[in-house]
Amino acid sequence: MSRARFVLAELATGLRRNVSMTVAVIIVTFVSLTFVAAAALTQMQIGNLKDDWYDKVEVSIFLCPSDSSVPTCADGEVTAAQRDEILAVLNSDSVAPYIDTVYTESKQEAYDALQEQMAGTVWAESVTVDLMQMSFRVKLKDPEQYQVVADAVAGRPGVDSVRDQRQILEPLFVILQRATLLSAGLAAVMIIAAVLLITTTIRLSALSRRRETGIMRLVGASNLFIQLPFMIEGALAATVGSLLALGALYFGVRYLIEDWLANSLQWANLVTTDDVLAIAPWLVLIAIALAAFSSAVALSRYTRV
Amino acid sequence: MIRFQNVSKVYARGARAAVDRVTLDVERGEFLFLVGSSGSGKSTCLRLALREERPTGGKIFVAGRDLSTLRQWKVPHLRRQIGVVFQDFRLLPNKTVFDNVAFALQVLGKPRHHIMTTVPETLDLVGLDGKGKRYPHELSGGEQQRVAIARAFVNRPAILLADEPTGNLDPATSVGIMRLLDRINRTGTTIVMATHDDEIVDQMRKRVVELADGAIVRDQSRGVYGAAR
Structure with missing residues (x-):
């Protein structure tokens, strides 16, 4: 009991003596952890979008129609033999493991789909079943493995073209990935600043209480007991910083994304404040780890027995 | 209570030894003066006994512990058995x-x-x-x-180490401090006091160990500060 009271009293003295430095530590951890969390949320957003869309996208292998200028279609419309050969490739040992299902869309089905989509337009009225293309709709186990299928069938006789629907989404993912990278880069720089600042603050605090720590060592206080007030000082400042970061993110997501962006982008599954709460413990943990690491570095030199 | 076995301490490579092959035995309840000119190694001996420094040679035993094998985290326990007093008080x-x-x-x-x-x-x-x-x-x-x-x-504590405790005090005040240390010694506490103060040493008539250039040149029970002076 008296031990705890003593540590708390030492802690209060330390905090009072370095108010400005403590505030600086809080701000730097706040900013750095905001970037860490922003990177994490962007990654979660990418994950959400992939989950939503990747199981809807498929690779379409369009087979030669009666008139096509592509060299592999020089022999005219795809024959039954060519079709079987392409299916055999898709079922071969080197390609089959990547494929979930293959659906054959006949010309009639393609025509029906077009009629439904374009009903009432001049397009729908001018095409005939015969003008449509037959195609294989391949659903992949991992949508990222598009290239395996494309390489296997592209250029084979009877194949007109291979299209990956995922490519339509790709630019969006590239933007989000770069945003993550930027955020993570800024976070890394800010974390270095935070570590240096926490180290300096603790060192300053330890230096200003050299006399006390010197006597503590002489009368045989344990290392932990001498170092604890300094460690708690750093950890406390870092934790406050992480809580501020969480608060900023919570309200940012709440007002910018949930209240505003979600209304205009209803097709997308956006990150929510629940996601912020999900990463909250990790953020606080990172803050405490930062402080622990910094104090270990700072104190190893100044309060050694 | 304190035992130095052939203890040496060299601070920098190639430098003269601060403590040079010192062998010393201090019994429980003993009062010992460590005398010698500045730089003769008195303070280093006290620091070695506190394990503030580690010897470069030899073995030190304090309160039944071998300091060369004492774990770092047990050093505080050692220091709880030793009280230390300095010339500059350190309050x-x-x-x-x-x-x-x-x-x-x-x-x-x-x-x-x-x-x-x-x-x-x-x-x-x-x-x-x-x-x-x-x-x-x-x-x-x-x-x-x-x-x-x-x-x-x-x-x-079982041991009290005093590094020139009267160094900043006038003779009359010093006598008072010495009386106090003597009283503490009579409670059974072992006292090792490093000092320059010849009058005090001559008055107290306790065991005197004289160091010169880090080596023991005299070890005398009921001694005086310096026979040569």
Whole structure:
């Protein structure tokens, strides 16, 4: 009991003596952890979008129609033999493991789909079943493995073209990935600043209480007991910083994304404040780890027995 | 209580040894003066016994512990059995006399009721009863040293190391401090005192060990400061 009271009293003295430095530590951890969390949320957003869309996208292998200028279609419309050969490739040992299902869309089905989509337009009225293309709709186990299928069938006789629907989404993912990278880069720089600042603050605090720590060592206080007030000082400042970061993110997501962006982008599954709460413990943990690491570095030199 | 076996301490490679093959045995309850000119290795010997320094050669035993095999985390336990007093007192200026002495117990996590009884007792022992609420700057040098001794002794250590405790005090005040140390010695506490003060050494007639250039040149029971002077 008296031990705890003593540590708390030492802690209060330390905090009072370095108010400005403590505030600086809080701000730097706040900013750095905001970037860490922003990177994490962007990654979660990418994950959400992939989950939503990747199981809807498929690779379409369009087979030669009666008139096509592509060299592999020089022999005219795809024959039954060519079709079987392409299916055999898709079922071969080197390609089959990547494929979930293959659906054959006949010309009639393609025509029906077009009629439904374009009903009432001049397009729908001018095409005939015969003008449509037959195609294989391949659903992949991992949508990222598009290239395996494309390489296997592209250029084979009877194949007109291979299209990956995922490519339509790709630019969006590239933007989000770069945003993550930027955020993570800024976070890394800010974390270095935070570590240096926490180290300096603790060192300053330890230096200003050299006399006390010197006597503590002489009368045989344990290392932990001498170092604890300094460690708690750093950890406390870092934790406050992480809580501020969480608060900023919570309200940012709440007002910018949930209240505003979600209304205009209803097709997308956006990150929510629940996601912020999900990463909250990790953020606080990172803050405490930062402080622990910094104090270990700072104190190893100044309060050694 | 303290045993040095052929102990050497060389600070920098190639430099002269600060302590040179010292072998010394201090019995429980003994009072020993460590004398010698500045730089003769007195303070280094005290620092070695406290394990503030580690010897470059030889073995040291303090209070039954072999310091060469003592684990780092056990060093605080060793120091709880040793009280230390310095020439410059090293009191905390922003704490009262009582709090300065209590500090030594607080940092060991001693319970409050223990502190409330032991500190006044110790202040009484060193002759500072009634001055517990004063601050160090309000006291004379001799009184400040008494506070420092009270702090060193409040946990009842088996050993008291004193590094020139009378170095900043006038002769009359020094006599008072020596009486106090003698009283503490009679409670069974082993005392090792490094000093320059020839008058005190001559008066006390205790065991004297003289160092010169880090080596023991004289070890005499009931000795005087210097035969050559």
